[in-house]
Amino acid sequence: MTRVRVREAQVQQLLPGPLRMIVVAVLLLLVGAPMAYVGLASVNSDLDVVAGEFWPSHLVLGNYVSIWSTVDLGSGLLNSFIVCGAVALTCVAVSLGSAYVLVRYAFRGKAMILRGLLALQSVPGTLLVLPVFVLFASTANAVGVQIIGTRWALIVTYLTFALPFSTWVMVTYLRGLPAELDEAAVIDGATPRQILLRIVLPLSWPGMVVSGIFAFLLGWNDVLYASVLTAPDTRTAAVALQVFGATQEGGAIPPYGQLMAAALVCAVPVVALYLVFQRYLVSGLTAGGVK
Structure with a gap:
């Protein structure tokens, strides 16, 4: 032994x-x-950063205070949390129900749907910027409701890319759950809705965390769609950083300290998210790898 x-x-x-x-x-x-x-x-001065000093000669903590007024980071973080949180929660809820149907039920076109989920992942997002913009603009003219420049435009756009991946993650995870649990619940008189909410959902937290985090990061790190579909009052944190960096070009000395401080502040929520859900994330990513 x-x-x-x-x-x-x-x-x-x-x-x-x-x-x-x-x-x-x-x-x-x-x-x-x-x-x-x-x-x-x-925490270094701009002159020292330009001079190439790695270790600051004196601490400049004012960079973390100035970014909230110069970069407009507060509004950007709020918009990012609202958009990315809505995308993550919607992806988790929709992908769980969709994956449960795809795994537990047999129907015509099931294999085609699964292949379609994989095929959607191969479409580059940059090719769809102009079609998405034209679609939203045409819909706004036809319906008479403003779409471009709102948070809803970003939420719908990110769901288009995040839902296929989240659904496939949940399909892979639910395949590892024994079907005998559903059969035992049916014998006890449980309905499909009760099975999903009371049995499958409590056992699916690792997969739900993985799909939710990846959906959250999709919107948090995006700059392309957020810069096209947002207005000044709905900019996300990533766009706020891009705009701040672009406005400093051509100046005497760019505020490198504030840029670095703003980048770290924007990275803190993502790092905290990984640290909190690390256990579920690892088990969710490895689910289905060993049978």
Whole structure:
């Protein structure tokens, strides 16, 4: 028994111990060095950043105070939270019900729908910017309701790209849940709705977290669609940073410290999201990998 465990441990260790430590150290250096530079530059003066100083000679904490007025970061973060939160919650709810039907029921066209979900992932988003803009503009003229420049335009656009991926993630996860649970619930007199809400939903948290986080990040990191479909009062945080950086071009010394500070503030919600849901994220990504 001990030999079997030793062999399993040897198989799991694909690299020798010292070499594995070297690889991990190099990866940490590649990821940590840029983040360390951004963090130090955010509390450094603009002149020192231009001079190439890595370690600040004196701390400039005022950069974190100035960004709320110069970058208009507060409004951008609020719009990002509203849009991305709505997209994530909608994706989780819709993808769970859609995936449950695709996994548990047999009907004509089921395989075509699954292939379509994969095919939609291969369409580059940049090719659809102009068609989406024209569609929203034409719909607004026909209905008489403003669409472009509102948060709803971004929410609908992000759902178009996030829902297929979220549904496929949930399909992969629900395939790992035993169908015997549904059969036992049916014997006890449960309806399909009760099975979905009382049995499948509590067991699907890892998959729901994965689909929700990826849907959230899709909108949080997007600049292309957000810059085209928003107005000054509905700009997301990513667009606010882009506009602030573009307006500083051509000046004497760009406010590098404020740019770095704003970038770190925008990264904090994403990092916190990963830290809070890390356990569910790992189990959700690996679900369906081993049968």
